[in-house]
Amino acid sequence: MKEIRVLLVDDHPVVRAGLRAMLTAFEGISVAAEAADGDAALKELERLRILGDRVDVVLMDLQMGAGMDGVTATSRIRQLEGPPPVLILTTYDTDADILAAVEAGASGYMLKDAPPEQIHQAVLAAAAGQTALAPRVAALLMDRISNPAPSLTPREIQLLELLATGLSNRAIAKRVFISEATVKTHLVHIYGKLGVDNRTAAIAAATQRRIIRGPGTQG
Template sequence: MTGPAEPPTRILLCDDHVVVRAGLLALLDSAPDIEVVGEAGTGEEAVALAAKLSPDVVLMDLQLGDGIDGVETTRRLTSADPGGRPHVLVLTTYDTDADITRAIEAGATGYLLKAERPEELFAAIHAAAQGRTTLSAPVASRVMANMRKPRPTLTDRERDILAQLAHGLGNRDIAKALFISEATVKTHLGRIYDKLGVDTRAGAVAVAKEQRLLP
């Protein structure tokens, strides 16, 4: 005699593309042990629906158009309930180091790419519902590579300039704030870019946050 069947894992979808949500809904409906209890097109809507529907897992895209993005939505969802519900499973096309780091730091339980096979997605959903971490193979490789990668060594002046960059200051304002010339700022920025392996101000700030190089 078998015991009572386990209740299905309750899912809230959050993706700003209606067609993507429809495809995911059709796919998840094919799994007898998964139930989609709601759909959200914005981060704000996901937070409101999660409070109302109490899903086990929120399937979260990172780019959500207008309003808060998937990382901030994840942060709000995971900080709302000390009991750890709902768990957030990121499902996205984005796999940059900065995206992965920000999502995990915001409290995401897992990080999957949309190229995964359906059975991998189903398994990740059930793992997330139990609080177990699941990462797509490319994502896991990037995480491990970053853990092994030595942190770049920056001078105190380079750290000062990075901190000013993170506050959105331009070269002229950085020069004024640090009592140095704009030419000196440009020289230091070139060295910072070389050390961090980037070629833009935004890239430098993203890597600095990822590598915890900012004060």
């Protein structure tokens, strides 16, 4: 049986070391290379391709402090010729992350607190071209299918972002050159789509669903 060669992508050296130790403890798995962000991952893939080295699975973290984030890295990788399956291994099971990753072409989604054997199985499944979802993630996806995603208009998202900066309705109105009445109209629509009934809850909901970046979340 061929050995499965894995590319680790995570910005934490600690986690990379952990994955390396954990995976190499299993028979038939080796770590081809490591990368700290999406850019480095793509370069590593290119480098290994030139060397004629095989990469059977990319193990990717979604949250990365600097550099290309996991979702865009995933989609970039999937746009290569004969791309390796990308298995997401992340800390959070929050909503939009998962959808974004799946849309980007991820073939699996595991959580970091999973026991080693589960991660092992997921890597095997991914290498075999199958899909591997953590139970919690699977449940979340099912939930999301039943609950249709609210699609906000660009204008609504714009107002939502201004909202999150702490501006009042009047201030928002001045900022985008519309009347306060219009701002309120938009907000009502936004509340309806997000299933909330006040501005702070809207910010919380929108941030949670990654519709906007949280207040103060710069960079």
